[in-house]
Amino acid sequence: MALAFETGRGDAMEGIDFEKNAAWCDADHSGEAFDRALEDGGEDATCALGVLRRDVARVAGDLEIWFGYSSNFRDVDANEKKAAKKAAKRFATLSAVGGDADDGDDDDASAVDRAVLGFGAVMASTGEAFFLRAANRATTRARLEKIFAKCRVVTYHAQDIVHAAMDAGVTGVDASTTRVVDCRIDAWLANPDRAYDGGIADTGACKDASWSDALGCFQSDLTAALSFVPRGDAPLARDVEAKVAVALGVLQHHGVGFDRTRADEQRRAANRRVEELEREAQKCIGVDINLASAQQVADVLYNKLKLPTPSAHAMKGSKSSHLSTSVEVLQSLVKHHHFAQIVLNHRGALKERAMCDNYDKSAVIAADGRARIHTQWNNTKTATGRLSSSHPNIQQVGRGTMRNCFVAPTGRTFIAADYSQIELRVLAHLSGDDRLISLLRQAKGDVFVAIWNAGKGLPLDAPAEKSTRDIAKRTAYGIVYGQHATGLAEKLGVPKSEAQGYIAAFHRAFPKVNQWITRVLQRAEQTGAVTLPMSGRHRALPKIHSKVFSERSEAQRQAVNTIIQGTAADMMKTAMLRWTSAVGAGRFANDVAPGSVNKKRVTLVAQIHDELLFEVDEDYVPECARAVKNVMENAIKLAVPTPIKLAVGTSWGELREEDSAVDEATHLIEA
DNA sequence: AGGAATATGATGCGG
DNA sequence: TCCGCATCATAT
Secondary structure: OOOOEEEOOOOOOOOOOOHHHOOOOOOOOOOHHHHHHHHHHHHHOEEEEEEEEEEEEEEOOEEEEEEEEEOOOOOOOHHHHHHHHHHHHHHHHHHHHHOOOOOOOOOOOEEEEEEEEEEEEEEOOOOOEEEEEOOOHHHHHHHHHHHHHHOEEEEOOHHHHHHHHHHOOOOOOOOOOOEEEEHHHHHHHHOOOOOOOOHHHOOOOOOOOOHHHHHHHHHHHHHHHHHHOOOOOOOHHHHHHHHHHHHHHHHHHHOEEEOHHHHHHHHHHHHHHHHHHHHHHHHHHOOOOOOOOHHHHHHHHHHHOOOOOOOOOOEOOOOOOOEOOOHHHHHHHOOOOHHHHHHHHHHHHHHHHHHHHHHHHHEEEOOOOOEEEOOEEEOOOOOOOOOEEEOOOHHHOOOOHHHHHEEOOOOEEEEEEEEOOHHHHHHHHHHOOHHHHHHHHHOOOOHHHHHHHHHHOOOOOOOOOHHHHHHHHHHHHHHHOOOOHHHHHHHHOOOHHHHHHHHHHHHHHOHHHHHHHHHHHHHHHHHOEEEOOOOOOEEEOHHHHOOOHHHHHHHHHHHHHHHHHHHHHHHHHHHHHHHHHHHOOOOOOOOOOOOOOOOOOEEEEEEOOOEEEEEEEHHHHHHHHHHHHHHHHOOOOOOOOOOEEEEEEOEOOOOEEOOHHHHHHHHHHHO
16 A cells, blocks of 8 residues: 655654645534535445554654555555555564664664554545544544444445544444445455455555655545445345454454563563573583574484484475474484474473563553553455454464463453354255264264264264274364375374275265265366355365366365355354344344343454454353353354353453353243 | 575464 | 464575
């Protein structure tokens, strides 16, 4: 996107001459023109809305200023995109390194300031443009609220704009009632394999950079965006995704509670372990090497210590062609030399230290003095339709001690709700395999034990070893991922023939699964794409016709997996929209009463693929848990139930399962 | 020769 | 074996 770009203009921190752009820069203080434009649109009022940002950084003594906006759908040429991406990346780096401190006159680069300058709104009815300056806080807030309440809002990046609007003080953005068109979502739906970046990196650019042009380009892009408004009914996916985007903006605004003290303690502990292990390694092998370097570690293992080279995946790519030091290999070498164990421990400690750093530096102190992390949420970044999270990525927080740093505010507690074996249930539903369906309907005991027994022809509830249960689990998910006997054998550590036996047993027990996979592949070959049954989203898979076996195989695995993973993602999105309806005013489903959940007493704070995380008032937990259960379990009617596991606790890492009370209450209601 | 910026690969965390 | 994101080292 972007941007005008100049250097050495530290005197003009504001950066834009609003007086010269008075024609659309909030000259209409009375608001008459704005209100009239809204009125003219009537019920169908449509308004393009964008946010204009300005970032300032000190680089080698000079101030560099970038403008960025989220508004349009105009594609940009490769050079512009590259330049904008570079600028964005650079600023991100500076922010991370320099923090907010800008006092030094050293030549080190540092982030000085980043701000929202304002919002641009262009009315479809009259073509009139309004720039709402962030500095005019009350006016801007009031007008944004009117726009969200009365208009169909055309955006390029809905969650970014919702997030910025809420940060600007706008209240009452209700994802269940807001009508949004998001051009970027349309672009992603057409080509989901391209990761659509946000903000600065991926919108239009001003060729002739100057202050006034930044504003002029912003306006013309907003106007252009209006031409992308769909005529007639929008396809289901487009509407759902846009609503999800609004919900994600709200999610990002709220953030999730974080305990910096705890994170700091853990970081120090991890750091001590790193240093200790480095000393230990030095003693162990006699030389000082960088334990984080796979190359140096490999040299020590195989050249100095002469340990046996592992037969499996011994060689990496032909380019570097050095020996592997992956976990599996190192674990196998532990019995030969203690050094392998040191390397493993060192990697763990290094990883934990980096993670603590990453989360801690992105935590911000809220008004109440407590820290929160406002992750960026994306719904245009994955090929299958899952969400992703970044800066920091909250979907990859380790299941170890790191989760203890995520804490609910005083008086509140976390509720975590997980779908159980969701992809397996989707597979059962889509394939229509009677035996898999009835197995999942019975829902007694462990699902994977039952699968093992089904494969063996035993009663489903026969006792089974944990190891065989895990084999059943790996085999089932291997099939979801399109894994072949070779890969499964490697994972299980058994001969290929044995793995082949497990796969065959699964297919004998559940014959319709394979028939379904065959149908999916046939269809993918005919159309060169897969289409999701629930949302109608599609993903092109041109390689399905490749003459190269490995490419063709990959496309085939992607075909099957996209439908299963993507359908699970569709379910979760439906559940999230049902939730926005429960806490909002819009009706999304008949069995979720709008406003039935008190939105002041509970906040959705994160989604981790098959899990939703809420912060809830302590005395509201039982009632809220019932609502969550209804919202999630009844999101989609499959041929099998889609049960959730509920857990409650004051930190994300210390949750206790708590479903019996909720189950009883739910049964009472149903009876 | 060697620093800076960039791209890629290896590794590991989550689902 | 599918889908992500972050870090670190290394090659260019």
